[in-house]
Amino acid sequence: MGKLIICSGKRTDRPYVMPTTGHRIYSIEELCYYIYNNIYSVDETLFTDSLVDWIGTELCLISRAEKLEMSLKQGVDHKTLLAVIMCSSDYYTEQEIKKLLTTVDDIRTMPPIKRWFIKANSFLKSKQYSEALAQYDRLLISEEAADLTPKDYGDILHNKAIATLYISGLEGALELFLQAYERNHREETLRQYLYTLWLVKGGRQAFNEYTANNQISVELSEDIVLRMEQLSHDAGRCKDMDDIYILRKMKDSGKTEEVREKCKQMIYEWIGEMRVL
Numbered sequence: 001m002g003k004l005i006i007c008s009g010k011r012t013d014r015p016y017v018m019p020t021t022g023h024r025i026y027s028i029e030e031l032c033y034y035i036y037n038n039i040y041s042v043d044e045t046l047f048t049d050s051l052v053d054w055i056g057t058e059l060c061l062i063s064r065a066e067k068l069e070m071s072l073k074q075g076v077d078h079k080t081l082l083a084v085i086m087c088s089s090d091y092y093t094e095q096e097i098k099k100l101l102t103t104v105d106d107i108r109t110m111p112p113i114k115r116w117f118i119k120a121n122s123f124l125k126s127k128q129y130s131e132a133l134a135q136y137d138r139l140l141i142s143e144e145a146a147d148l149t150p151k152d153y154g155d156i157l158h159n160k161a162i163a164t165l166y167i168s169g170l171e172g173a174l175e176l177f178l179q180a181y182e183r184n185h186r187e188e189t190l191r192q193y194l195y196t197l198w199l200v201k202g203g204r205q206a207f208n209e210y211t212a213n214n215q216i217s218v219e220l221s222e223d224i225v226l227r228m229e230q231l232s233h234d235a236g237r238c239k240d241m242d243d244i245y246i247l248r249k250m251k252d253s254g255k256t257e258e259v260r261e262k263c264k265q266m267i268y269e270w271i272g273e274m275r276v277l
Helices: 029-037 049-057 060-075 078-086 094-108 112-125 130-138 144-146 150-169 168-182 185-199 204-213 216-238 242-254 256-276
Strands: none
Touching: 029 078, 029 094, 029 112, 049 060, 060 078, 078 094, 078 256, 112 144, 112 150, 130 144, 150 168, 150 185, 168 185, 185 204, 185 216, 204 216, 242 256
């Protein structure tokens, strides 16, 4: 979970798996910690019958589970349900819980498009790239997207490019970074576009053409060139690069099956090295 959690309640051997994130929760303290640190992505869908049953059966918090069940039947709001769970342990102070519930109120008053953006960013930060990408797409096709400033629209495209990079690779992210920069004009977005351009187009030539035709500052260009050349140098010294060059030649020769087997071999070798460590 990223933090040492001291549990005074029961810790079960049968974790509750969060449907959206896949996080495994073993105690009421861990559940409270998860909610507290993911409040922008936690919504009404958290409170399911299976969660209530898990709290009562696995954590032996029978009265708390009964209170949650009754609250759900009565149709109480999201904030009240959160309070019921957060008050189930002493992991957070009363002041911290009140602050959390104030945040819930703030989230409620936000425009829907801002809530979606924060939720998408929360997924991106936790490396849930598919979920983040789905949220960014939902946001961009919404009617509310028409009210976004060019900068805000560009920032969304920038983050979508990052999620796309991890899901489908550099090629898919390249155009998104460019579209993002054309709107938000942020140096960080331009920098990410230039890094990606260098890698996708195979080196310095395409990079030089773009920087020359678009009046990119000499300072930024030199900084990127220095970094990419250093990374290239470091990669060339890596013992795995020879195998990667071999894979490229095999792929260019149409040896698909051989490439697949070589990749498997390399992966098994990496796993073996990790286990030794």
